[in-house]
Amino acid sequence: MLNRKKVKIISAVFIIFSVIIFAFPSSVFAENSTGVEGFVTRLYNTCLDRNPDPDGFANWVNNLVTGRITGGRAAYGFIFSDELINKNLNNDEFLIVMYKAFFDRSPDPGGYENWMGLLNSGSSREFVFSNFVNSDEFANICSKYGIQAGKVRISGSRTSVPTSSPGKNIVVMGDSLINKSDWTQRLGGLINSSFPDSGYNVIGSAVNGEMSFQGLARFDSTIAPLNPGIIIIAYGTNDIGSDPGRFQSSIEQLIEKSKRTGAMVFLNLVGPIYHSGKSSWPVFNQIIMNVAARYGVPVIDVANPLNQNPGENLSEGMHYSSAGADVVSRVAYSAIYRYLR
Known part of the structure; x- marks a missing residue:
């Protein structure tokens, strides 16, 4: 006690x-x-x-x-x-x-x-x-x-989502390379800095783990209603290791659907990947470039600038770090700049 x-x-x-x-x-x-x-x-x-x-x-x-x-x-x-x-x-x-x-x-x-x-x-x-x-x-x-x-x-x-000005939405569709970084937000910032009164709006439409055929399946319900003026198709990372023929067909159909909306279409290359089971990323980039050439679609080459310093630009050997997001946003901006007005 x-x-x-x-x-x-x-x-x-x-x-x-x-x-x-x-x-x-x-x-x-x-x-x-x-x-x-x-x-x-x-x-x-x-x-x-x-x-x-x-x-x-x-x-x-x-x-x-x-x-x-x-x-x-x-x-x-x-x-x-x-x-x-x-x-x-x-x-x-x-x-x-x-x-x-x-x-x-x-x-x-x-x-x-x-x-x-x-x-x-x-x-x-x-x-x-x-x-x-x-x-x-x-x-x-x-x-x-x-x-x-x-x-x-x-x-x-x-x-x-602003739809009052058709053609002012810039839609980037893809996977976790969009969701796990802020490169699309940075792209929007660069565009709005150069065209402050334009009303451009960058929209990331991405699903983690999504493959190109899955993006194709949701295009009519999630992309077309946005009345995009520009569509950036950024698939390939999750397709690597699957059937290249299906990937090519899906990208071709995505281009065709995108063009039918009246949008300008860009294909984004797969960034360098230093991750188990993903060593064939250059093969899939070649497919993207071949398809782009046949359809007359501009290519956004993020692979080469990212690969100049992969240790700084990538996290987990695949996703974009903050530095990598900055690289990608600037490359994308340079690619689409002359199509903006």
């Missing part, structure tokens, strides 16, 4: 510790720079611009440690919390938080301008958030803290 004196001492210590937590939170959480605790502290700092409160901090850490939520779900809870919503951030302030929290950097001009254009034209913040939190850059941040990023699916979050 504790005597009264010891109880008083313990109570006093508890009170002093509580005062320290609330009065000097930075001193309590300053050492939480690694692991799950560091990840949660970082979300408080970058999203809410404050240090953690003890109860909230313990709850987030517990949910992550026990696997009840992923890093992405935790991020959603912070970004769409009442506390942040009540700050009434404008689109500029919202994007600053997105880049800081999920890319750990300041906005690049091209990507920023395109995200701003999407927000201003009706895309929801949940749609923008999902692209940031499902990126390789956020996955890398989570990995540093031993956190699984997971995937956040947003259903119906894109409130609108």
Whole structure:
């Protein structure tokens, strides 16, 4: 049994510790720079611009440690919390938080301008958030803290796609090389910088793991209704290892369907791949170039510039790093520039 004196001492210590937590939170959480605790502290700092409160901090850490939520779900809870919503951030302030929290950097001009254009034209913040939190850059941040990023699916979050000016939508269709980087957003930024009053809108229409025949199957329902002025067909990565004849036929049919919409069509080469089972990527690029020549379709050659420094431009030997996304966006911009007006 504790005597009264010891109880008083313990109570006093508890009170002093509580005062320290609330009065000097930075001193309590300053050492939480690694692991799950560091990840949660970082979300408080970058999203809410404050240090953690003890109860909230313990709850987030517990949910992550026990696997009840992923890093992405935790991020959603912070970004769409009442506390942040009540700050009434404008689109500029919202994007600053997105880049800081999920890319750990300041906005690049091209990507920023395109995200701003999407927000201003009706895309929801949940749609923008999902692209940031499902990126390789956020996955890398989570990995540093031993956190699984997971995937956040947003259903119906894109409130609108501008269709008032037919021909102004530039649609890039493909796979995870679009979804796992921001090169299409950077492309949009470059275009809007050169043609600020044009109304161009770059739309990435991609499905992770998708092959060309699957893109062909969804073209009429997901691409044609966008009234595109330009369509960039970017398939091949997932087709490698499958029947080359089916790939060629699918690309040919995609070109034909695209042309029937009245859009200008471009074929995007497969980037260099240093990944098991994907060594035949040059063969599939040759198929793309042969088809492009027969149909008179311009080719966007991302393979050669990316291959000049694959260690810097690629992640996982296949997907585009931030540097790679910049390379691809600039190559694509150079290819389509003369067709814009």
